[in-house]
Amino acid sequence: MNEKPLRQPSGEHRFRDTPAQRLRRDAHVANLVEVMVQITGPVIIVAHSAGVMTTVQWAQWHDADVRGALLAPSV
Known part of the structure; x- marks a missing residue:
């Protein structure tokens, strides 16, 4: 859990997961x-x-102050 999110110029956040974290819901x-x-x-x-x-x-x-969410499951 020491991985830092990548701050994108537009204000987006992305994560760098280690191989052990990729399939762990609690880590995400x-x-x-x-x-x-x-x-x-x-x-x-x-x-x-x-x-x-x-x-x-x-x-x-x-x-949190979430104003909206677009959730698109993979098909």
Whole structure:
């Protein structure tokens, strides 16, 4: 969990996962928590594939000023 999110110029955040973290939901949720506590102001979440499950899991236990979410599961 020491991995730092990559800050994109447009304000996006992305993660560098280690191989051990790639399939661990709790590691992904912990990464999302780390990013969300750094953000001041409203958030729009865009997630796909496993990011959808991460976002849903995070939302069950955490609160933030989320104004919208686009969740697109892979098909």
